[in-house]
Each structure stands twice: as C-alpha cells, then as structure tokens.
Amino acid sequence: MFRYRISWSQLAWLGHRLSGIGVLVYLFMHIVENATLAFGPSVYDTTQTFFRNLPVRLGEIVLMAALVYHSLNGLRVVAMDFWPATTRWYRPMTYAVIVGTIVAMIPLGLIMITPYAPWNGR
Amino acid sequence: MSLVRQGDRSRPRPRTHDLDAVVVGAGGAGLYAALELKRDLGPEARIGVISKLYPTRSHTGAAQGGVCAALGNTEEDNWEWHWFDTVKGGDYLVDQDAAEVMCHDAVETVINLEHLGLPFNRTPEGLIDQRRFGGHTRNFGEGPVRRACYAADRTGHHILQTLYEQCIRHDVLFYDEYQVLDLAMPAGADGRVNGVIALQLSSGEVHSFRAKAVLFATGGFGKIFKVTSNAHTLTGDGVAIAYRRGLPLEDMEFFQFHPTGMYKLGFLLSEAMRGEGGFLVNGKGERFMERYAPTMKDLASRDVVSRSIYQEIAAGRGIDGKDFVHLDVRHLGAKVLNEKLPDMSGFIRTYFGIEPLTDLVPIQPTAHYAMGGIPTDIDGRVLADESGRLVPGFFAAGECACVSVHGANRLGTNSLLDILVFGRRAGIAMAEEVRRAHTPEPDTAAEASVTAALDELLARTEGERPAVIREELQETMFTKCGVYRSSALLMQAWGEVDDLRVRAQQLVVQDKGKRYNTDLGEALELLFLLDCAEALVASAVARTESRGAHAREDYPDRDDVNWLKHTFAFRWSDGAPPRLAYRPATITRFEPKPRTY
Amino acid sequence: MAIGRRIWPVQGDPLRRNPSRAARPRPGEPGFERWMWYFTRISGLLLVVLAMGHMLIMHVLVQLTGQEISFAFVTSRWGTPFWRIYDLLLLVLALVHGVNGARIIIGDYVERGGLRSLLIGMLLALTFVLLLLGIFVIVTFDPAGAPAIGPFS
C-alpha cells in the first residue's frame, strides 16, 4: 500500500483527510475554549491573552491553510460528484486547488502574522 | 498453513464432481453451448464450464473485426450469397451442407446475441450496423458487400462478455482455472465419453468430472508458430487430447496466415482496417494487391493476400528489401481511426510507437487460425473416423473443431460465426443427449494415468526445459510449414518435429510445488503443441496440391480430381507416423470453379 | 524482509470456492451511508460560506481593523441574533460533518470489531457532550449583563 507511487490526486485526497481531521480537532478544542465565555468577561479575556503569542498564531495560520485547502478541494470533490463530466479535468483541477491554496495563503498568512512579525518590532 | 510442503508428492485421491453436462473451454463456443444447455434443461440442470483461464480471458475476446450475417441492414444482402462466399473462400473444400446451416442460422444467431445484450454499433435507424470484410461479396462475387456486424473493433470482447454475463445470470457453474488433461472414456463402454480429468491449478490436485455429455471448446493451437496472433494459452489442449485418445483430426494442414500481423510481434491488425479503406503498399510504394486481385484488391481472401505479400517480399519488393510491407491507413482520418478502429490504432501507438494517421504501419503475415481440428457433424457430435461413426457423449465446437465450414481457408468474421452457430447447436444437441444418457461410470484408469504422468514429470530432475524445445518447434513450423510449403521443407519439418518429440520425453520442470505450478502447465502445453504439430505436418506432406491456405511450391495447382477430400489424421501408436484417411467433401450446390478475386 | 503482512495475509487453504456462480445481490442496507454522503456534500457547501466567513472575520478582518478578540467583541457580535444563528449553524454543521468524516476514517483504518466500535462510541460520546456544551454557550450567552460567576462554578 505504501509502495504505490503517490499521484497528485491521491495526495490531494490524503491532504483532504489530514486537513479535515486537523480542523476537527481544532474545533473540539475551540468549543471547550469558548465555554469560558460562560464564566464572564474576566475569565474569558485572560484565557484569550493566553493565546496571543507567536506559536499559537502560527498554529492558526496552519489551521487557516488547512481550512482553505479543505474547502477548495471539497469544492472540487462536490463539483465532480454532482457534474460527473467535470471528472475529465480532474488533474488541472487538482493542480488548481493546490496552487489556489498557496496563492490564497500568501496574503492571508502575511496579514495574520503581522502583529508578531519582526518588522513589527516584537 | 495447511499446505503440503515441497518434496511431499503424495497426491490425494482425485476429487469427483457429478454434473449433467460439462463444457471444456469458456470461449464463445463453450459459453454459448452452456447457455443453451441451461436454457434447454432448466434451472435444475447442473451445467459446468471448466476453463484453464478465467472465462473473460479466453481468446475470443481478442477477435476484433466482426461477425457476419446477411442481415441486409445497410445494403441488400442474402444468406445464399454468404454461403457462396464461404464455399469459395474455403477453396471448395467446405462441406456445403454445413456452410448452408451456418450462413442460414447466422441471421437468427446474431439477432439472438443482440437480445442477450451485445452492444453492436448501430445505424442511424437503430439497426445493427454492418461493414465490409475480406471475401464477402454481393450476388455471388460481383463486389464487396457490408455483411460484418460489429461493435467497434471489439466484437469478440463483447461476444465473450455478453455470453459470460448471461451464463452468470442463468447460474451456470464455473470451474475456473482447471486445466483439462484427459477424457474419461472407460474401456468397454462403446467408446462413450463420460467426463474429463482436470488439474486444479490453484491446488495442483487432480479432479475428475463425470457428465452425460462432454463438449470440447478449447480453441486453437497457433502457438506452434513463432509469429502468431494467438495467445500464449492457445496450445491445442483439446485437439491433442482427442488425438491421443485415438480420435481423428481433420484437415490439420490448413492453417490460416493472416496478412496483417504487426511486424515481428504477430498481433493482429484487423481486416477491418482494410475493410474501412486501408491498403497495402510494397517497398516501391505500389498498391500491389491491384495486380493479384483486380476486383477485390486488398479485400481478397486472406490466403490470397498473404501469398501476395510473400511474393512481393520474394521479389525483393519488401520495405527496404526486408521481410515486411506497409499497411497504409493514413487517409482514413482521425474519426474513423479513433471511433471505428480505436483498439487497432492503440496497438500501433503502444507497440510501434508510431502514429497511424501520419505513419505507414509495418506488417507481416501472422499465423492466425486453425481451419482443422476435431471432426464433427453439424450438431457438434464428434466423428470417430472417416466413415462418419459418432463418439457417443462427445461433442466439439469452436476453433478446436472442424465441421468443416471453412474448408481450406476461412473468411474473415466466419470464425466468430462458427463458434456461435455451432456452439449453440452443440448445446442443443447435448441437452438431447443428457436427457437420454444414464449416469456415467468413472474412468479410474484415466485418473490414475494422469496422476502418474504428472508425478513422473515432476519427479524428473534432469532434462530440457520446455521453453527451449518450444522455441525450436515454433521456429521450425514458421519457416518450414508456413505460408509457402514444399516437399523438401515439409520433410525437414517432419524430421525436426519428430526429434523434438523424442527430446520432449525428457522434459524437466523446475517448479516442484503444487500451487499454481505454471512451469508444469507450460510443459504439459508443449506436449499438446507437439501433438498438433505432428498431425499438421503429416497431413501437409501427404496433400500434393495447393488449395486455400495450403500452398505448395512443388504442386502449385489445385487438384479437384484427387484432393477434393478432407484429411483425417489418426495417432497410430507412439513413435509411428500418423495414419491418414480421407473423407470426400460434401458438395451440394456450388460446383468447384477456379478461384479469382 | 518482512513486507506488508497486513496487505497480504496469506491465510488458510488456497482452495477456491469453485464452482463459482451468480452471486445473489446483497440485500440493500438502510441508506445511512447514503444520507451522510449527501449531508457531507451539502454541509460542505454551506461550510465554505460559514467556516471561511468565520475564519476571515475572526482572524483576518480583526487583524486588518486592528481589533482584538475579547469578551466585549463577542458581546457586540452575539448582540444580534444573526451572528448567533450563524455561529450555531456553523457549530452544528461543522461538528456533524467533521465527526462523520472521522467516523469514516476510523472505519477505514481500524479493523471491524471491538476496537472500532469502542473508538466510534467514544467519538460519538465526545461529540454529544461538546455539541451540548457549544449550543449551551451560544444560546445562554447574555450580552447585557454577563454574570461574574458562571453556571459551572
């Protein structure tokens, strides 16, 4: 199984799985974290300051990338599921998803990293 | 693991299976017979199909061009014209009563196939589409006619699949990957055949099948030749088994060489390529078939075209003086090549790495089809000798049988028709037999001798590998018993085949295991091939005339006075040359005439 | 060299099930798998708007406008029913979509049997708890006067 040469479309699926699980795990944590809302402003705000640092921000960027990739690829999958004729272009579509994720993450990543970036003097 | 380890060669007792009818071979002929048996005898009947390959691997699936029937869907046609073409194509050695049955039943059979689900190409009106094929003419030879019904260039594939599908639907029992090695013909039962002995490939065990009727539909034996369109598994098993059991083989000297095999590889480029308008050119760029067959040109019958190619090559007009010529299909255009001949175009691209739209395709005649085989009557009943005596319980159909509807040369598309029409008829005749016959007794002697032979082969540790002998055999047969034959060449071939037979008594098998011992399988197949080659050469030496596919340089003319008869070759006894006998060809309507195209 | 035991479990007798014959069509199971298939796709489409929107607001827009996520920020958003419904939908759809995915993945890589049932059971239990918790937080959040001491204290 592991000796099967990985093709782009197989990689795309693997990435979809991993990103899906990643986002799900984050969602689990996110729900727990948000439960602190119920304890009032002080508790919530202290926990939030807890999360304002570079490692967490980097994690959020990865999360963002995962979600962007998962959505774009999800759209590709849905398109092929509902319009079978589009399967003909599965390769270009796969490349488009990968390239699209990278392209989208450049501005998004830059914006998100801004507060912690060296040029912002932190 | 419950496996017997290497070295332990004690064989368990043969397993036995009791069936109503057993069909050996899951090509078109076998499957159609099984289907008819099942439809005739009803759901309770136990009909078994034994095949050494999974059914869909059978070589019927490789057939490309089409199956002909005078449906008259695209232009006027008449089954009697078809009958005439068949007789003429076979150089008048055809049994005309049998050909009449085939051409007449063709229409109904093809329509029945459509009803079973075969996806034929269609005309705009939704009828089965038809196209031209070599040797098929309008109004007794006036010009080409569209008679071949086709499904792209995968007609055989669809025939095989459709029949297999319907057999699944009707619950035929399939014994996949069992190689039949002998007939059960217990002594003292009036020569009745009542089963077969087979090797289960997956376990290496010998199994015994008992049945009230047995059909052989094991296909051809093209693997005796070096360059052939036939599969590696077409080794004449059924033909050789019958021969060893003292039954005759009919017209073995007639082996068809298809003009357009891929150079060196031998894979077939269907006649449909010429049917759609392709033509042959020699080294000088001439369309040379215009000289040999002014009316039909490239669509003359196969023996004529193959010989013409050889004559061009002999005259130094091969491509660059070598032993091949070109097939030109460039003008057909992308639409025809990709839609009507997609597989052919694919083969050319894959194996030659050239583009048929822009390049000329190198071709060479390739050993293709055995006109001869186990003699049968028009219901597939096997003949015991030239007098027409029948072997009770034993049937044959398909390429391994000889009805004889192909005579000395088969027309394109007539083989699929043969397997269908006579596979079907055999099935119906077998159903009759099953109703009549009583429960068969076992043939313990055959079981024992098969087991002993296998043990002996496996036990031998010194000798020659099958591949070496097979290679020599193929070379000998291709060069000395090919398109052109002569007394000198044939005598040489005979001597060499004899030598090889002696050497093959010392075959050694390297694989000593039980599970899927394909090394053993190849050794057994080589022995079958040698038997077929022996009968072929002996029959060819004796026939001192040129007729159809049997072209002798020393006897260039057809001799209707002495040779309008079928050869029956019998295995005499080990070592002695085969005994030959003859049976006159049946002539009903068409008197032999010189054959021109 | 030990290669891929799991891929090639050579078990037992090589004897086949010959003669092979027409397999009877399997009885169709109830269409749970089918409905989840549709749900995944449709929720996926909705999630493109919901999840991506959520992420863009919370991580990008916030950044661009120089705000920070705080209790006050949440208060301002959840003050309108629109965002409450929005987040409620996001929570339920993403959770069910994702958990169903996780169920499939477990089903793919854990052999049928006790462990698989156990894992899926745990997953479902966790999901149930988190779903209730999430809904509870969103529904009961009181923007006007958030209590100093929460209900869990």
Next chain:
Amino acid sequence: MDVQLRILRFDPERDDLAHWEEYAVPAEPSDRVLDLLHHVKWYQDGTLTFRRSCAHGVCGSDAMLINGRNRLACEYLVKDAGRAISVEPVPGSQVIKDLLVDLEGFWDKYRSVMPYLVNDEVPEDGKERRQSPDERERFDDTSKCILCGACTTACPSFWANPDYVGPAAIVNAHRFIFDSRDHATEERLEIMADADGVWRCRTIFNCVEACPRGINITRAIMEVTRQIEIRRP
C-alpha cells in the same frame, strides 16, 4: 542492453515472507515487461509464477504493480519503464504465489452487481431491438472493461475497506444501468446504493490512472451516483 528486474517473490510452500529478487535480463527498448518476465521464467527461474494470456492488452490477465503503479505487464514497454524495473503483485490482495493473487473476491463483487442485460421481451418481428447510436454511445466507455482488476486493487478506499464493491464492479454496473435496453436498472441501483457501494468512492482517481483501457472510471461512478439520486430518491 540489460535491464535490472526486481521481482517481489513469495511462495507459501517455501517462504514465510515475501522477498525481493533481482534478475539481469537482456532487453530491447521495444520489449514489454511481460517479455522480461517470460525471459526469467523460461531461461532463469522456472518457478516464477504469474498469469498471462493474450500478451497484447485485451484479456486482462496480467495486471501487476510495476514501478509503483498498477499496469498490464504486456502493455508497458522497456523504453517507458527504464532500466531498473520493479514488479510486485497488485496491492490490497491476497498473494497466492509470486505475482499471482487471489481474485475470487474480485469476481464475487463483479457478479454481485447483476452484470448482465435483463430484458426478456423480444420485438414482435423477431428482429433486433432498436437502439440509436447515441443511446449506444452512452455506455461505450464502460463497455470496454476487460476486468483486469488494476483499478480496484489501486484504490486506497478499497485497501482500507476490502468490502467496498470497487470501481471495476461499478463500471460493469454502469455498463447496464445506462443501456437503454435494460429492465433491471432499479435493482442494480439498489445494489449500488449499499453502504459498501458507490458511497465509498472518495474520488481518488488511482483507478483512472491505472486503467489500461483508459476508462474514465470515476465519471462512471459519479454517473451511477447521480442515477441513484434521480431514480431512487
């Protein structure tokens, strides 16, 4: 020119585990991998076991994992494969011996989708049923399948879950679902809608890349899925 041929060998009667063996085989660029295997079997080691028949890609006997992909050994030329070639049995299947795997499960699945035309009504004139060229074209792609199994055994979803009916079986169901002559579409769709049916396809496309007949398998699967939506709401 010599080619280095690496073959994953396994004979349950002798070995406990699979192991690689290397062979140096003389070859021309136009030779097929099948020719190399034959060379080994005929002149080097007679115990090498694999299936083959037609040798030109029409019978479907010799699907194997060559250079990391499922292909037919008889359709893969040395000039494309390079000078170091690795050959293994198809993945996700029980190996019986060397390159030969157990296909019984594969055939069972094929047979379970009613892969046959169901229509016993015959036109009154006894002639062929009419079907327009367009209706015929509708299932042309899937009618090309030679049941080689390269697709199913290349599918990660099938590796993960051997109960998945698999692309090959769906292709053969498609062949009949879209045949205008067939009468059992509803039943066949019900089989396809099974939990281990079309829903297991995750559009990974390994099947399409492996198919020697160039069938757009994923398209066929999705068309069947659409039919389930339309015909069996």
